[in-house]
Amino acid sequence: MKLNRLNIKTGIDIVTLILAFLLPLILEVNQYLLTVLILMLVFTMYSSAWNLLATSGQGSLGHAAFFGIGGYVSAIISNSFGLPVIVTIVIGGFFAAVIGVLIGLTCVRLKAWFLAMVTFGFAIIVQTVTVELSGLTGGWDGIPAKKLVPVTITNHVMYEYYIILLIAVVVIVIIYLIMKSKMGLALEAIRENELEAKVMGINVTVYKLKAFAASAFFTGIAGALEIHHFGYVTPEVYGIDISFWPIIYSVSGGLYTIGGPILGTVVITAIWEVLRSFGMTYGRFILIGLILILIVIFLPKGLISIPEKIRSIFLKN
């Protein structure tokens, strides 16, 4: 039975991956849809990274800070040193990780609500600092960034899609390995009961900092990929919405799981785009807000727990 279920799961994973590879070929030239898919991939990375930090019980409300730092650092370095974009993306991620550890040093001692506010405020501080350093960052106007694939190549958006898909798969596999490793267990123990985790000999501070570093690193990479896809970066990457999206995706998909943030990103983005095609503007946000509230109240384990729920209903009968 167990083997069977595992097989079904891997089967679904493989089918999803194959679909992800084939999708642009099926949709061919529709550039708009391709862009939506690229953003979806970027946000699966971003949500998974946020979820990794949340696994340790630290719910950040300001992850846009790392998203933006990764983007800005990568753009500035690739503009001024002429390094290839793939390299600067990683540098952007590292820079975000360093900043993540620094802010993490304050956060490790804080309770959930305090941490939420500090991270939220941190995103606003980073935005102000970025705008004020206008010599380097171009102020509110932002700066151009190199395209991931030069526009001169035909079908460059499709190549971008495949590069980002590859990176997303690698990032999610790494996050999977982290969550399944001893570190993942330690993070879960810390989330459930910090005091007990400490008693069991888990070094809470070190693990929380590691989670911050890893989460900020992958968030920075996601941010850098997004801005190199768009070709420019403005202080709007630090926006409150950018901080909230990964939370909405992870919560609706299923917190503290690997599949949750991915499923959440895909489903919510799909709903979002369908509503956009109906021409709804504020209605979309109302619906997203409602979905979030209903999921928190009635389906706290997220959409990914629906099969399990259905199974338990059948088993009861």
Add this chain to the structure above:
Amino acid sequence: MDLGVFIQILVWGIYAGCIYILLAIGLNLIFGVMKVVNFAHGELLMLGAYATFWIYTFSGLNPYLVIPLAMIILAIVGVFIERLCFRPIMGTGKLNEIFLSLGLIYLFQNLAAVFWTTDSRSIHSPYSDVSITLGSINLPVDYIIIIVITAICLIALQLFMKKATLGRAMRATSQNREAATLMGINVERMDMLSFALGAAFAATAGSLCLITGQMVNPYVGSIPAIEAFAVVIIGGLGSIPGAIIAGLTLGIAENIVPLFMQYSVGLLGLEMSFSAWKDTIAFIILIIVLVIRPTGIFGEKEE
């Protein structure tokens, strides 16, 4: 620096502080009783401001007299939010109320945008051109009224909590929920009461913002709410005196620090404006305070 300018800015700071205090006290009341933080508190401020705006527009009453009506309306809204949203998730995981509040923020902001459009609205206070002049200092009467109203609210709350049976029941619930239940207090009713009071205070803050000439749109609640969270955290979660002191300090600091920085940079012969830093200062203070004391200045030691 001119002393007159300094005092003027001080009054500005106290005015801003009053808004933060009203919001922060609502948050503290709710946290004290229910042990949840309502991150959508700024949206209650926004709804309160709209309530005042519409009642004023249709009735033409003196806007200050409309405030109690707005408070009652928002108290009812608060009760609904508590019953429908926060009660089902109580005790289900630490971060859930944060996620729930995010949903509420999206819901309220955009419902307001749908019903009332995103146009900025404002009203004129009947006293907007009356001011008291003391030497070189010019104080608008509205600011003084606001400071008085805030003081009245605080004193009324204090009397309610200390003298009234209901208020004492509320304090008992916030001190020890189980013991309060054993003493025959209906703690769920206390939850509703705390939310109603918190929402009513937010409505007061919103109405006061509106009357002093601030534009109101669906997104107006975010910034004051953020500052109020900073106040709550600096003052210590659940501490009302802490909120008052921290609110005034933050209001004044926000207005004086940029000026002071501009002045000191000016001494070096540089022209720089720090007004963009106004909202950032709250968080810089917040982070410094939390680095030194992780539970806030007036917060109790936990564990």
